[in-house]
Amino acid sequence: MKYSERVMDLYVNPRNIGSLDEDDNDVGTSIVGAPSCGDVIKFQIRVDGEGRISEAKFKTFGCGAAIASSALITDWVQGKTLEDAKHIKNREVAEYLSLPPVKAHCSVLAEEAVNKAIENYLEKKGSRNG
Amino acid sequence: MQNAVYMDYQATTPCDPRVLAAMIPYFCEEFGNSGSSSHVMGERASEAVEKARAQVAALIKCHSAEIIFTSGATESNNLALLGAARFYRERGNRIIISSLEHKCVLEAANSLKREGFEVVILPVQENGVLDPAVLRESINEKTILVSIMAVNNEIGVIQPVAEIGAICRGRGVLFHSDAAQAVGKIDVDAASMDLMSISGHKIYGPKGIGALFVRMNPRVRLTPLLYGGGQERGFRSGTIPTPLCVGLGEACELSQREMVAESLKLTEFKNYFIRKIFDNLERVQLNGDQELRIPGCLNFSFEGVEGEGIMLGMRDICVSSGSACTSASLEPSYVLKALSVREDLAHSSLRIGFGRFTTFEEIEYASSRIIEVVKRLREMSPIW
Numbered sequence: 295m296k297y298s299e300r301v302m303d304l305y306v307n308p309r310n311i312g313s314l315d316e317d318d319n320d321v322g323t324s325i326v327g328a329p330s331c332g333d334v335i336k337f338q339i340r341v342d343g344e345g346r347i348s349e350a351k352f353k354t355f356g357c358g359a360a361i362a363s364s365a366l367i368t369d370w371v372q373g374k375t376l377e378d379a380k381h382i383k384n385r386e387v388a389e390y391l392s393l394p395p396v397k398a399h400c401s402v403l404a405e406e407a408v409n410k411a412i413e414n415y416l417e418k419k420g421s422r423n424g
Numbered sequence: 425m426q427n428a429v430y431m432d433y434q435a436t437t438p439c440d441p442r443v444l445a446a447m448i449p450y451f452c453e454e455f456g457n458s459g460s461s462s463h464v465m466g467e468r469a470s471e472a473v474e475k476a477r478a479q480v481a482a483l484i485k486c487h488s489a490e491i492i493f494t495s496g497a498t499e500s501n502n503l504a505l506l507g508a509a510r511f512y513r514e515r516g517n518r519i520i521i522s523s524l525e526h527k528c529v530l531e532a533a534n535s536l537k538r539e540g541f542e543v544v545i546l547p548v549q550e551n552g553v554l555d556p557a558v559l560r561e562s563i564n565e566k567t568i569l570v571s572i573m574a575v576n577n578e579i580g581v582i583q584p585v586a587e588i589g590a591i592c593r594g595r596g597v598l599f600h601s602d603a604a605q606a607v608g609k610i611d612v613d614a615a616s617m618d619l620m621s622i623s624g625h626k627i628y629g630p631k632g633i634g635a636l637f638v639r640m641n642p643r644v645r646l647t648p649l650l651y652g653g654g655q656e657r658g659f660r661s662g663t664i665p666t667p668l669c670v671g672l673g674e675a676c677e678l679s680q681r682e683m684v685a686e687s688l689k690l691t692e693f694k695n696y697f698i699r700k701i702f703d704n705l706e707r708v709q710l711n712g713d714q715e716l717r718i719p720g721c722l723n724f725s726f727e728g729v730e731g732e733g734i735m736l737g738m739r740d741i742c743v744s745s746g747s748a749c750t751s752a753s754l755e756p757s758y759v760l761k762a763l764s765v766r767e768d769l770a771h772s773s774l775r776i777g778f779g780r781f782t783t784f785e786e787i788e789y790a791s792s793r794i795i796e797v798v799k800r801l802r803e804m805s806p807i808w
Contacts, residue, residue: 295732295750305736311804329768329807332748336806355808357732357749361804374675388533396754 298392301362308361310368314338319422322415326406333360333400337407339371339379340412342417347379352407355388359397363387363404376412429786432603432742433777434577434721439671440780446674449665458664469666476673480622483607483676486614489640493657493669493802496634497604498528499649500621501571503636503660505532506599507646508569509541512598516566520544522554522583523762524576529602533571533802542566551713551745552581552763560591569598574606574620578713578746578759578775580721582610589616598644604634608679609687609718618644622676624668626661628698628780629675633668636660686780690719693778693787697722704795711765711773722776723760725769726794728808729801734774737797741790748772768807 297305313336314321320341329335333356340349350368354361366387371379387393387401430438445743448470450463452536458473460466481488494500509519521533523545533543544562548554554572563570570592574585585601592723593616605684606612608627611738614620624630638644652661679686701708723746726734731745743751746757748771756770765773775793778787802808 295736297736302736308804325806329771330766332768332771334806353804355728355733355805355807356730356734358729358746361733361747363520399754 295358295394295397297358297362300366300407301358301391301393304362304365304391305358308365310365312353312354313353314340314349314351319418320415322411322413322414322418324414326403326410327356327360329355332356333403335360335364335403335407337364337367337411339411339415341376346373346375348373356400357397359391359393359400362391362405363393363400364407366391367404367408371408376415379408382408382414427740429741429790431776431778431782431786431790433779433782434580434626434775435744435777436625436631437608437628439625439630440675440678440783442678443629443671443674446668447671448596450670454666458666459653461470461674469664472666472808473664473669476669479673479677483611483680484603484614484620484622486637489657489720490614490637492638492659493664493672494615494634494636494660496625497526497602497621497623497624498634500623500634500636501526501528501600501602502532503646504619504621505529505536505569505571506649507659508598508600508644509536509539510647511645512568516568517541518544518564518566519569520546520559520562520567520570521761522546522548522572524548524552524554524578524581524759525571526575526577526602526604529571529573548762551716551762552576552579552711552759553713553716554583554588554798556584556587559588563591563595563597564596564726567595567597569600571602574601574603574612575610575721576712576759577605577721578757579723579763580605581712582606582716582718586613586616601619602694605721608676608683609720611683614639624672624675627675627679630668630671633665635672657711682780686724687719689784690778693782693784694719694722696784697776697787697791700791701795703799709765709769711760711763720777720779720782724774724776725760725772726774726798727769727772728805729798730771731773733801734794734797737801738790738793741793743777743790744775746775747771751803756771 456469458463604623730745732749
C-alpha cells in the first residue's frame with residue numbers, strides 16, 4: 295500500500311498514544327471495530343468544566359490507515375467543544391490523509407470512535423446528574 | 425542496511441545470474457524459431473529447447489517428452505484442470521481439490537462448476553496437511569481428477585503427494601499436483617502423478633515460463649486451451665519462447681544440483697529465525713505444521729498487532745501478510761482460515777520467505793526489525 299506522507303508521519307510519530315482512567319468522571323471512552331475484522335480503536339477524551347475536550351488518547355490495533363486515522367482524530371478533537379467534535383466527518387479524515395478508497399472504513403471507524411466517546415461521556419454525566 | 429531486504433521468495437525469486445547468462449544468446453544471436461526445422465537457425469533453437477526440456481524432466485524424474493512448456497504455473501494449472509476435465513467428461517464429472525489450493529486452481533475449478541462439473545473442496549487439518557483418509561472417502565465412481573498442491577505458497581506446508589497419488593491410481597483417478605512451490609526445493613517425483621505444474625520464477629528462473637508434466641504411460645490426454653500450430657504435442661500451440669525455456673531448464677538443473685546444500689543452509693536460517701522470534705516475543709504462533717514444511721517459508725501470527733501495520737514499520741523489508749488490509753478483497757487469508765487460525769491472528773500474520781541469495785546478515789537484520797516493530801505496535805494496541 296502506498297500511503298501519503300501524512301499517513302506515514304502519523305504512523306511513525308503518532309502523538310497521544312495511551313490511556314486515560316476510564317473511571318474518571320470527566321473521561322469518555324469508546325472501543326470500535328473488532329479484532330476479527332483486523333482493526334480496533336480505543337479512543338478516550340477528557341472534558342473540562344467548560345465542555346471542551348482537554349485531552350485525547352488512543353490505542354489502535356490495525357493497519358497504517360487505522361493507526362493514522364485514530365492518531366489524527368486525537369489531534370483534531372483537542373480544544374474543541376463536544377458539539378464541534380461531533381462534526382468531524384469521516385470524509386474529512388479520509389481526504390486529509392488521502393486514504394485510498396479501500397481504506398475508507400478506517401476513517402469511518404475514526405468518526406465512530408469520536409461519537410461513541412462523546413456519548414459515553416454524556417451518559418456518565420447524565421447518570422451522575424440524574 | 426541501505427537496500428531493501430527481500431524476504432518474499434514465495435511471491436517470486438530473483439533470476440539467478442547463471443540462468444540469465446544461459447538465456448542471453450537466445451535473444452539476439454540464436455533467435456531462430458524452434459519450429460523452423462528446415463534450417464540451421466531453427467535446428468539450433470530446437471536443440472536448445474530440447475536440452476531445456478530434458479533438464480526440467482531430470483528434476484522431476486520423468487521423460488523429456490512428458491514436459492509441455494507453458495507461460496507459467498497459472499497456465500499449467502488451468503490446462504491440467506480444464507484440459508483433463510473437458511477431455512474426460514464422459515467418464516465422470518467430479519473433481520476434487522483442497523481448500524489450500526492456489527487461486528488459479530480454485531478459480532479454474534470454479535469455472536468448471538459453471539460447465540456442469542461437481543467440485544469438491546476438501547478441508548485440511550489444523551496443521552495444514554490433508555488427511556489422505558479424507559481424500560479416499562471423497563473419491564467416488566464419478567471422480568475423474570484430483571488436484572492437490574505439493575507445497576502451499578502461504579505456509580510452506582508439504583502435502584503427502586506420493587500417498588495421495590497412490591490412492592488416486594488405485595481408484596483409476598487422475599492426479600494433478602501444483603508443484604510450483606515444491607520443485608527445486610524438495611524432492612518431487614513425477615512417478616506418483618499424472619499431471620504436475622511447474623513455475624520458472626519460483627525457482628530462480630525467468631517469469632513468463634512454466635511447464636506441465638503430462639504422463640505418457642499410461643497416456644494422459646487433455647483438451648487444449650490454445651489452438652494453432654500444434655506445438656508441444658498439440659497441447660499448447662504458440663511459438664516456443666526459446667530463451668525462457670533455456671532459462672527454466674537451467675534453473676531446474678541448478679536447483680537439482682544445489683538442492684541439498686541450499687536446503688541445509690535454509691534450514692539453519694529457519695531454525696535461527698524461529699528461535700530468535702520465540703525468544704524475544706511472547707504469544708507468537710508459527711502457522712502450519714512445525715515439521716512438514718519447506719525451510720524457506722515461515723508464517724507467523726503476532727498476537728495483538730496487524731500484519732500490514734507491521735510491514736509499514738519496516739518498509740525496507742519485503743515480506744507479505746495474510747491480513748485483509750494487504751488484499752483488495754478485505755478478506756483475511758483463506759489459507760489461514762482453512763487451518764482454523766483465529767481471525768484476528770490471520771490479520772496478525774506475516775509470511776517471511778528466504779532463499780538462495782539470502783544472507784545470514786539479512787536473517788539477523790529482518791528478525792531484529794520484526795521484533796522491534798511488533799514490540800512498538802503492541803505498546804499501542806488496545807487488544808494486547
